[in-house]
Amino acid sequence: MLGPSGCGKSTLLRLVADLGQPTAGIISWRSDAQPKQTQGRIGYVFQDPTLMPWATLSDNIRLPLRIIGTNGAEADHAVSEALELVGLTNFKRAHPRELSGGMRMRASIARALVTKPRLLLLDEPFAALDEITRFRLNDDLLALWHRFGWTVVFVSHSVFESAYLSQRILLMTPRPGRIAEQFNVKTPYPRSESYRTSQPYNEICRDISAALNKVMSSDPEAGNR
Amino acid sequence: MNRSRLSWLRVAVPLAISVLVVIVWHISAAATLTFILPSPAQTIAALVEDWAILGPALWITVKLTLLALLLAVVGGVALAVFMIQSRWIEFALYPYAVVLQVTPIIAIAPLLLIWVPETQTALLILAWIVAFFPILSNTAQGLKSVDHNLLNLFDLYGAGRWQTLWLLKTPSALPYFFTGLKIAGGLALIAAVVAEFAAGSAGRRSGLAFRIFEAQFLLDTPRVFAALLLLALTGISIFFATSLISHLAMRRWHESAAPREN
Numbered sequence: 001m002l003g004p005s006g007c008g009k010s011t012l013l014r015l016v017a018d019l020g021q022p023t024a025g026i027i028s029w030r031s032d033a034q035p036k037q038t039q040g041r042i043g044y045v046f047q048d049p050t051l052m053p054w055a056t057l058s059d060n061i062r063l064p065l066r067i068i069g070t071n072g073a074e075a076d077h078a079v080s081e082a083l084e085l086v087g088l089t090n091f092k093r094a095h096p097r098e099l100s101g102g103m104r105m106r107a108s109i110a111r112a113l114v115t116k117p118r119l120l121l122l123d124e125p126f127a128a129l130d131e132i133t134r135f136r137l138n139d140d141l142l143a144l145w146h147r148f149g150w151t152v153v154f155v156s157h158s159v160f161e162s163a164y165l166s167q168r169i170l171l172m173t174p175r176p177g178r179i180a181e182q183f184n185v186k187t188p189y190p191r192s193e194s195y196r197t198s199q200p201y202n203e204i205c206r207d208i209s210a211a212l213n214k215v216m217s218s219d220p221e222a223g224n225r
Numbered sequence: 226m227n228r229s230r231l232s233w234l235r236v237a238v239p240l241a242i243s244v245l246v247v248i249v250w251h252i253s254a255a256a257t258l259t260f261i262l263p264s265p266a267q268t269i270a271a272l273v274e275d276w277a278i279l280g281p282a283l284w285i286t287v288k289l290t291l292l293a294l295l296l297a298v299v300g301g302v303a304l305a306v307f308m309i310q311s312r313w314i315e316f317a318l319y320p321y322a323v324v325l326q327v328t329p330i331i332a333i334a335p336l337l338l339i340w341v342p343e344t345q346t347a348l349l350i351l352a353w354i355v356a357f358f359p360i361l362s363n364t365a366q367g368l369k370s371v372d373h374n375l376l377n378l379f380d381l382y383g384a385g386r387w388q389t390l391w392l393l394k395t396p397s398a399l400p401y402f403f404t405g406l407k408i409a410g411g412l413a414l415i416a417a418v419v420a421e422f423a424a425g426s427a428g429r430r431s432g433l434a435f436r437i438f439e440a441q442f443l444l445d446t447p448r449v450f451a452a453l454l455l456l457a458l459t460g461i462s463i464f465f466a467t468s469l470i471s472h473l474a475m476r477r478w479h480e481s482a483a484p485r486e487n
Contacts, residue, residue, distance in 0.1 A: 019377055044381050050374040054396040054478045066392065067382040095478045115382075 001155045002162045002208065003172030004216060009155040012177075013121045016153065017042055040068050040115025043150075045125045049104035051096040051111075058083065058092040061111045068115065082110040085144060102133035109141070113148075122154045126161070138164055139192065146189055159212065163204045164196065171208065173215045180215045183208060263447040268454060271447035278436060279448070283455050286417055286432035289345070290459070293352030294413040298406065300353070301360025305398075306390065308361075309368045326358040330416055334423035345430065348420040355416035359408040367401025368394045400479055403471035410463040418456065 001009045014020045015027060051060045061082050065075045083089045086106040096104055105125060112120060122141075126134040142165065145152060156162045162169050169183040187200050195201050247265050254264035263271070272279065304322070308315045330351055341347040371394055379389045421434030433452050440448035475481070 014377075017381055019380055040382060042381065044378065046374045046377075048374060050372060050378060052375065052393070052396065054399070054475075063378075063392070064382050067379065067384045067388060097478060097480070 001153065001170050001172060002159065002212070003157065003177065004174050004212075005157060007172045007174050008177030009157075009172060010123050013044075013123050013153060013155055016119075017044055017121055040064050041118050043112030043115065043117035043120045045105075045108050045112045045120070045122045047124045047127055049096065049101075049108040051104060051107055053096050056093050056095060057088060057099075057107050060096070060107060061114050064111060064115050070115075078114050078116075082114040085113060086110040086140070100133075101129055102137065105129060105133075105137060106140075109137075109144075113144070118150060120150045120152045122152060124155050124157065127157070134161070135193075141165070142189065142191060159205055159208045160196075163201060163208060164191065169208060171211055171215065173218075181211045183211075260444050260446045263450050267447045268450040271445075272451035272454065275448050275451060279433070279452060279455060282431060282433045282436045282452070283459070285430060286414075286421065286434065286456070287459055289348055289352060289421075289432060290414045290417045290463070293349055293356050293417060294410055294463075296349070296353050297356035297360050297409050297413065301357045301405070301409070302364050302402070304357075305361050305364035305368060308365050309394075310386075315365070322358060322361055325354050330355050330419055331423055334420060338424055344424050348417065348424055348432075351420035351423070352413055352416040356409040356413035359412065360402070360405040363401045363405030363408075364398055367398030370401065371397045399475060400481065403467070403474065407464065407467045407471065410467045411460060414456070414460050414463060 001012060003009050011020070015022050051057075052063070055063075058079050062075060062079045065071070065078060070078070080089065080092075083092050086109055088103060088106055088110065091099060091103065096107070099107070109125070126137050129137065138161065154162070154165060156165075163185060166185055169185065170179050171181045171183070172178065173180045183204060185200075185204055187195060187198075250262075251264050251266075254262045254267070259267060304318070308318055333354070334347075334351055337347045337350055338344065341350065368390075375393055376389070379393055384392070417432070418434045421432045422438065425435060425438065433456055437449055437452045440446070440452065
């Protein structure tokens with residue numbers, strides 16, 4: 001989901017996660033997915049790491065399991081697996097304030113993965129990070145996605161990030177938020193650094209930018225933002 | 226400046242100032258009459274000589290203060306938890322908590338002394354009324370000041386009300402609670418003394434406030450000073466104790482307790 005700030009991307013994610021009620025329309029699910037989160041079918045990553053400052057990393061990552069009632073060895077195993085996936089095993093006893101922004105974001109992703117979700121909702125997870133860290137985490141995310149094959153809905157306001165990560169990009173208009181255009185990115189995975197400088201990548205970025213410019217110029221409030 | 230020198234100065238500077246204060250006090254006392262301003266030595270002497278009177282009185286006041294503080298913690302936290310369950314409960318109850326707080330305690334005292342037959346119980350209620358409000362308001366504020374995204378996360382995984390309270394709201398409220406506790410600790414002592422003044426109860430069960438009254442009546446100013454010294458030391462001890470508890474509880478994660486890196 002790509003669009004200017006305030007167009008309703010995050011609201012859409014919240015609705016998908018059943019954190020709010022749509023005023024109109026319905027949200028339908030594949031039969032083996034469940035909108036109720038009692039089994040941890042959905043992983044959600046916010047723009048901020050949203051960790052509990054008083055808890056260690058491993059306790060933070062264990063939180064979803066604790067809430068849904070998974071305890072004991074099974075939980076321990078899931079937590080250490082999630083820590084390993086994001087490369088934070090050595091920091092499991094650290095408190096969030098002792099870590100860098102990128103590491104906190106990794107911990108947040110590990111927490112979303114710990115329940116082995118089918119659907120991952122990512123709300124501009126890397127927007128607050130520096131570019132070096134963001135590129136690195138983009139690649140890590142692709143590698144994990146390749147391994148687990150979740151459905152991922154990724155909200156972004158970066159044309160380049162969306163072009164790098166996605167198979168399908170939905171461009172939203174400013175308020176009222178509507179889907180303006182859809183782009184299919186055909187470049188196969190695994191994608192890596194060389195993709196960032198390739199011809200197809202440049203083309204898709206150019207197309208999206210042009211479309212984004214078009215929806216922005218038709219917005220009478222654009223100057224106020 | 227390196228750290229060891231800094232911590233050394235942190236002890237040395239207040240110590241030097243207090244030595245200076247005692248010297249100035251001593252010189253001033255020498256220039257006036259004892260019943261106007263006793264010297265430091267006379268105050269200490271009074272403390273030692275009158276310990277048979279002051280010691281038990283101190284114990285009674287300290288007991289009253291600590292019991293009031295303990296009950297304030299229990300009552301303040303319980304009421305805060307109750308109030309955040311619903312906005313309507315808060316709307317209904319909070320005004321009364323405020324009324325209790327803003328009405329001067331000295332004005333409530335005569336009434337309570339009529340209503341409650343046991344003087345010590347009346348004193349306890351008076352000290353409690355004053356001490357519980359900062360705990361209530363700070364804890365309630367803390368329980369409501371929870372990161373919204375964390376709340377969303379708890380909703381997402383279907384957390385129940387008590388899970389959210391215990392795993393999320395309680396730790397979030399800790400820094401607020403401890404601020405309230407520090408304020409309440411000081412207020413509990415003040416309220417205990419004010420309540421004792423208002424009750425003016427004599428006999429074996431009278432606290433330091435009454436002993437101050439009594440010594441003033443006898444123009445025994447050194448004993449007044451000795452009693453004041455004990456009250457001040459009690460207040461300082463309570464302050465350090467509450468600060469220490471707060472530091473120990475939050476040193477691993479809260480910004481206030483962590484060393485600055487830059």
